[in-house]
Amino acid sequence: MNAQSPSAESTQRIFEIVTNAWISRAVYAGTALGLPAHLADGPRTTAELAELTSSDPRALGRLLRALTGVGLFRTDERGRHVLTDVGQALRSDVPGSLASLVQMELGEAHHDTWGQILHSVQTGEAAFAKAVGCDIWAFFEGDPVMNAHLGQAMSGLTAMVADTVIEAYDFGPYEKIVDVGGGEGAFLSAVLAAHPRARGVVFDLPHVVPAGAPHIADAGLSERCELVGGSFFEKVPEGGDLYTMKWVLHDWDDASCVRILQSCRQVMSDDARLLIVDTVVPEGDEFSPSKIIDLNMMVLSGGQERTAEEFRALLAEAGFRLTRIVPTRSPSSVIEAEPVSLA
Numbered sequence: 001m002n003a004q005s006p007s008a009e010s011t012q013r014i015f016e017i018v019t020n021a022w023i024s025r026a027v028y029a030g031t032a033l034g035l036p037a038h039l040a041d042g043p044r045t046t047a048e049l050a051e052l053t054s055s056d057p058r059a060l061g062r063l064l065r066a067l068t069g070v071g072l073f074r075t076d077e078r079g080r081h082v083l084t085d086v087g088q089a090l091r092s093d094v095p096g097s098l099a100s101l102v103q104m105e106l107g108e109a110h111h112d113t114w115g116q117i118l119h120s121v122q123t124g125e126a127a128f129a130k131a132v133g134c135d136i137w138a139f140f141e142g143d144p145v146m147n148a149h150l151g152q153a154m155s156g157l158t159a160m161v162a163d164t165v166i167e168a169y170d171f172g173p174y175e176k177i178v179d180v181g182g183g184e185g186a187f188l189s190a191v192l193a194a195h196p197r198a199r200g201v202v203f204d205l206p207h208v209v210p211a212g213a214p215h216i217a218d219a220g221l222s223e224r225c226e227l228v229g230g231s232f233f234e235k236v237p238e239g240g241d242l243y244t245m246k247w248v249l250h251d252w253d254d255a256s257c258v259r260i261l262q263s264c265r266q267v268m269s270d271d272a273r274l275l276i277v278d279t280v281v282p283e284g285d286e287f288s289p290s291k292i293i294d295l296n297m298m299v300l301s302g303g304q305e306r307t308a309e310e311f312r313a314l315l316a317e318a319g320f321r322l323t324r325i326v327p328t329r330s331p332s333s334v335i336e337a338e339p340v341s342l343a
Contacts, residue, residue: 023070027090028106030067031099033060036083036090039073043080092152096159100152105296109139109146113299126302136301141207151211155186158246162190164328165277169336171195171242174273178203178240180232180264181248184212187277188244189219200225201237232260238267246277247332250293251303254314261318268339274315276335280325281307289331311335 030036033053038044046064050057064081067073072087083091092099104110109132116127128136140147171177171191175198179188182202192200200221202212206229216225228237233256236243243264249257264274279290290305297303306314312322320337327333 023066024106025111026063026066027070027072028102028111029063030072031090031102032107034092035064035067035081036072036087036099037092039081039083039087040091040093043076043078043082045080049081096156097152098156100149101156104146104149104153107146107149110300114296117295117299120299127299128301141205147207148211151184151208154183154247155215158183158186158190161246161277161328161330161332162187164330165246165332165334166191166194168326168328169275169334171198174198174242176200176240177242177244178237179244179246180236180260181245182212183208185216185225185227187246188225189216189221191244192221192224193219198224201240202227203230203232203237205229205231232263234263236263236267240268241272242275243268243272244275244277248278249276249303249314250278250297250305251301253302253304257314258318261315261320265319265339270339270341272339274320274337274339276311276337277332278311278335279305279331280311280333280335281305283307293331316340 033055035049035053038049038052044052046061047057049055049064050060053060064073068075068081071084072090073081074084076082088094089097090099090102091097109128112131113128116131119125119130120127126135128134128139132139134142140150165187172195174195177188177191177198177200179185179200180203182188182204185202188200188202192198202209202216202225204212209227209229212227216222216227230236232248245260245264249260252260261274268274279288279293281290281294282288294305297305308322308325311325315322315335315337319340321340323336323338325333325335
């Protein structure tokens with residue numbers, strides 16, 4: 001029996017999937033060259049941009065043409081290149097910029113790691129060390145430039161979701177909020193700004209938290225927000241009535257997550273609450289961003305996105321009870337848990 005040829009719609013869809021990968025790399029190249037920054041003050045010609053970026057004018061023109069086609073730039077009546085609203089998101093000098101996210105996620109280390117996805121699928125292991133030579137956390141700790149990109153990328157992504165979390169969940173009852181794995185403090189800053197009576201602690205690795213001090217000061221929160229360095233595998237700060245973790249657990253396998261959660265449980269009173277901000281993988285066959293983010297976690301760190309039942313089981317093993325999951329307008333949800341009494 002002869003196999004039926006694929007439909008035109010099917011082959012077109014596959015072609016789009018393949019070329020989306022090329023588009024991502026083109027966006028990486030344009031961002032690495034600083035094209036959005038060079039256009040921040042107004043239109044420029046291809047020749048001017050080629051001189052500013054030490055690029056071949058003809059090759060750069062082809063890159064600009066492609067990136068114009070996907071909405072980063074437009075051409076004015078004089079043939080000059082102009083930054084669009086979409087392109088503005090790749091300026092590194094604006095709040096909420098995703099320029100560092102592009103440099104990190106589409107840069108060589110992560111790109112090479114995705115090239116080893118078969119290794120992860122066949123072994124169940126992260127592919128980062130195979131591609132780069134060390135695990136992802138050692139990579140960031142040993143590369144100040146990429147570590148800065150990591151902090152700025154998380155701040156930029158946080159700006160996308162913080163308001164949606166704040167509108168979906170009532171932080172009003174809590175007086176002291178400890179943000180575990182809080183990076184440079186972007187999420188906790190947004191929460192404290194919305195709730196002037198609350199105080200907070202940003203807790204992360206010792207080499208991470210110093211970068212948060214200027215952001216906390218710029219937000220006018222130095223008197224209400226403390227930055228503490230340490231390891232969440234060992235001990236987290238005491239005294240919080242709310243402990244938050246945004247995009248932390250998805251970095252780790254189940255056993256590591258239980259250790260992190262247990263560190264929180266050990267210092268929490270029975271009346272305290274835990275909030276996990278993460279994507280929740282839905283059941284069924286429909287597309288969800290969480291299913292692709294899950295693959296990224298798999299190849300990079302050996303972590304994963306989780307279903308509601310997987311969160312429930314993880315929390316139970318660490319001494320918590322899942323009380324509710326609150327969806328937001330962003331891909332992330334708020335998973336609320338209460339401690340199970342240790343008595």
